[in-house]
Amino acid sequence: MTVAEQDLPLQCFYRQEREHPDQIYFTQPTGGGQVVELNWKQVGEQARRMAAHLQSFGWESGSRIAIIGKNSAHWVIADLAIWMSGYVSVPLYPTLTAASVRQILDHSEARAVFIGKLDDWMSMRSGLPEGIERIRLPLSPEESCAHWDDIVAKTAPLAGNPLRAADDLATIIYTSGTTGMPKGVMHAFGNFASATVSANERFKLGSGARLLSYLPLSHIAERNAVEVLSMKMGAHIFFAESLETFAADLQRARPTMFFSVPRLWVKFQQGVHAKMPREKLERLLRIPLLNRIIKRKILAGLGLDQCQLAAGGAAPMPPDLLRWYARLGLEIIEVYGMTENCGISHSTVPGDPKAGYVGLPYVGVESRLAADGEVQMRSGAVMQGYFREPEKTREAMTEDGWLRTGDRGQLDEQGRLRITGRVKELFKTSKGKYVAPAPIENRLAANPKVEACCVMGANLGQPFAVVILPPDVLAACGKDATQRAAVTDSLQAHLAAVNQQLDAHERLDFIAVSGDAWTVDSGFVTPTLKVKRNVVEAHYEPRVDRWVAAKSPVVWDA
Structure with missing residues (x-):
């Protein structure tokens, strides 16, 4: 798939900023039920000022800048600033140990780190290398370095709209590592653009979407489906405050698009059954006059009554769970992907689900099964490679340029894919x-x-x-x-x-x-x-x- 320049993330951001400067982009909880709202113009202004500050250090183009923190408005603005300044962002999970923090910062050769909202910063803090530049984001517990607000207040913004080419490196995402040490997946701006175009072709996403950001922005799913997609769509992002306030955060956002892992979809179901036992719910849903009222009440109680696109991924969705939500009028799309392909490979097609299958390839995605049943794919969203790991990059790719997913699969008569396990987990x-x-x-x-x-x-x-x-x-x-x-x-x-x-x-x-x-x-x-x-x-x-x-x-x- 050929990527058009207007689909690149920064160009998408500039378009939204130009066409909707006063439209709210972020709603950020600040504690005690209070929120701060930022529009596209304000976000662009802060990003340009921070980008100018980063450029003042004189680092070479392509230098790596890390972000450690839970999801927040300024996490995304920091990412924008890194991109505008010509650098590469390196997101870190907010739950890492100090040793893992040090490993990633050393391996990526990060010049600076943005320190954001964190629950256990003191146990992570010793992982920062000596001499690394530190910048404190709003809501950060770190107090020994320059604060975002102070830097922004005294720094003139970069002029104009700095551009980055499709093949410029945008980010290095270190995999969460289920079986070993994480690898740094390199994604260019064109990879993100290809991924969002493919998703839009499958789901026909419109403008005016509302998204709740709560899964880690350091993970490809949230990075692509919330941060980058919001720039293309002009979406309004609501940020979750904490686990304790999650239900209220979901009610505040009432998202039109919502992605989650299976365990959370199960917890939602368990919460419903805690208030209304399974047998009673089944009985009420069989009564024609009450059926619609009950469904609407349950979805409203979850904060999902406005949801037009619900999705599950990262692990298989139990078929009975999919059927349970379908009875409530909420079709959950199964999505399949991995960090190495921007999370874009296959999904079930809206209106044509098949339990146990992850569906068909997205537009622009080619897929095949190897002789041993391994799922292989290629698209414009596939990574440039693993940072400083040429041998591992060669292992991940076939000689003719297909990504080895490591997953074993089967196809049905319609070409739908079913994941049957990991090639190396037997x-x-x-x-x-x-x-x-x-x-x-x-x-x-x-x-x-x-x-x-x-x-x-x-x-x-x-x-x-x-x-x-x-x-x-x-x-x-x-x-x-x-x-x-x-x-x-x-x-x-x-x-x-x-x-x-x-x-x-x-x-x-x-x-x-x-x-x-x-x-x-x-x-x-x-x-x-x-x-x-x-x-x-x-x-x-x-x-x-x-x-x-x-x-x-x-x-x-x-």
Whole structure:
């Protein structure tokens, strides 16, 4: 797909700034229920002033500037300033350890770092190299460096509209690393442009959209589908304040487009059932006169009654969950992509869903299956390569220029893609049989009592699964033996149902219920809530012999 100059991110921003200078671009919570609003003209003014400040250091074009912080209006404005000044942005997750911060800043050779809104800055702070230039964003806990507002107040703005070519490097996004050390994915401005054009062709996105920014901007999904797409569409971005205020933030935004990972869609469903038991809801939805009222009330309660495009990604969406939302009148589109292709590869087509499939390639995307079933693709959104890692770049690409996704897939008669697992995640049991864990995990996750799971069992007679329960269910089981017995029975029945769908060598020997918290802070999941399989396997390996010896279909380790 040929990228037109007007589709490049900076050019899109300048167009919105010129055509809608007084239209609100950002709504930023500042605490206590208060918000600050910034229009396109104000955003452009601040970005140009900060860009002039960055240029005053005299660094060579293409120097890297890091951003560490939770999502905020000034995170995006800092990114714009970096781009306007001729530099390259390096976003860091706001939950990294000090060691990871140091690794990325050293590897990227960052000259400066913007420090934004953070929950645990003191534990990260020691990761900053000596001598790196530091700039404090509004809402930042850091107090020992120059503040954004002070710099902007005393710096004259850059003149005009600085441009960047399509093949200019825009950003280096370090992968969240489910299986090892992160790699720096290099994306040019043309990659972002190609991605947004493809998304627009698939979903026919109009102007006037409202978006809630809450998934990390350091991740490609939020970066592309919120930051860059907002510039193309002229969208209004609302920022979430915290986990505690998320429901209110969602109500404030009432987004017309909303993307989330499966675990949050499940939590929404669980919240609805906490107020209205599943059986009662099903009964009310069967009553014609109440059906529409109930649906509208539930979606309004979630803040999604204005949502025109709902999407789920980063992990497979359980088919039963998709059907549940469809009954409420909310079709959830499944999207499939990765950091290396700007998150743009396949999606289900609105109005033509098929449970278990991630749909068809976007316009401008070519896709194929290799001999071993690996999904390979190419498009204008594919990365330039891994920063300072030419060998890893060669490993990621075929000789004829296709990106190796590492995912194994199958196609149906219409060409829809189904992801069946990871090429390198297969493990062999002691019987010499290979097991693909991902499809089994997808079936296990269909049970609402399973918040997360991991199938393992290399060198054992049969595989098994470790599961995590929702916190409220786990707490109830710890206090009430009757409740624990009921959950045990439910999991045992679910295990039997799942095993009926599997080949003999794939059938799970047991389910182990863990009381550990699989969180970003505990290191079990990535910032996008993908389970770190190697971490889970290493953590539970000492317990496996005891679990096997228990000879029970459900083993409690909580």
